[in-house]
Amino acid sequence: MDSAALLDLLGNENRRRILRLLARKPCYVTEISEYLGVSPKAVIDHLRKLEEAGLVDSRVDDQRRKYFSIARNLRLEVSVSPYGFGAKSAYPASRGLDMTRCRYLSIDVSNPDDAAELVELAAELERLEKLSSELSMAQRWVQGRLTEVMDGISEQVQNSAGLGSPGGTDARFYAEVLAALANGAERVDEIARRADAAPELVEEALRRLSERGVVEDEGDRWRLGSG
Numbered sequence: 001m002d003s004a005a006l007l008d009l010l011g012n013e014n015r016r017r018i019l020r021l022l023a024r025k026p027c028y029v030t031e032i033s034e035y036l037g038v039s040p041k042a043v044i045d046h047l048r049k050l051e052e053a054g055l056v057d058s059r060v061d062d063q064r065r066k067y068f069s070i071a072r073n074l075r076l077e078v079s080v081s082p083y084g085f086g087a088k089s090a091y092p093a094s095r096g097l098d099m100t101r102c103r104y105l106s107i108d109v110s111n112p113d114d115a116a117e118l119v120e121l122a123a124e125l126e127r128l129e130k131l132s133s134e135l136s137m138a139q140r141w142v143q144g145r146l147t148e149v150m151d152g153i154s155e156q157v158q159n160s161a162g163l164g165s166p167g168g169t170d171a172r173f174y175a176e177v178l179a180a181l182a183n184g185a186e187r188v189d190e191i192a193r194r195a196d197a198a199p200e201l202v203e204e205a206l207r208r209l210s211e212r213g214v215v216e217d218e219g220d221r222w223r224l225g226s227g
Helices: 003-010 013-022 029-036 040-052 118-159 171-182 188-195 199-211
Strands: 056-060 066-070 075-081 084-090 215-217 222-224
Touching (some): 003 084, 013 040, 013 066, 029 040, 029 066, 040 056, 118 171, 171 188, 171 199, 171 222, 188 199, 199 215
Antiparallel strands (some): 075 084, 215 222
16 A cells, blocks of 8 residues: 555554554454443444554454454554755565665574574564664664765755855755765656656756756766766
8 A cells, every 4th residue: 555645544643543552462353442431333434444554454353243353463654854854664574584685784684493492482572672663763864864964965955066146046955956866866857756846846956066066967867966
């Protein structure tokens, strides 16, 4: 499901509370209604939307009661900075993913087949919880460094290259154009899409950056300058 649609869906507090409850145990409509303090009809409407999004599953028991439960493991990340806003969703990778190929991570990925004892599983849970906390801290550090680097680019663009002066295009926009190039965008339409700007504005920014040797024009493609 699209990340923006997920944000809209989870913007409702009662839907978030339903997911919180279902994360503990499967429930039927009456249980959820009593937990939320809202009518069963409203609960059914929320559950329908969550099912359509693939976040919730249902099954019927022997007493013909319909139980609802969490359908999948999903992570939704939102990033807000002076240089952009974005959201992305991520689903668990397959167990066969080779994490040792990630150059910047040092993770013990051993998972012995005989780790069936409860004490071993508890230790594994503790290790993974700690790893999750460390990765979250690393993400926060990276986000902070990204903003610092973008600030540095904006400052250089304005002070050294003489761009982004008052009354003109903001220096942050030039930083976003350069960031798009650094992330693999080469054509004007690709850069415009990543910078969320009109292609004409991007083309003018590239021309100005090219005049100062910051970027190079290769016909229908652009790249960061080599100097």
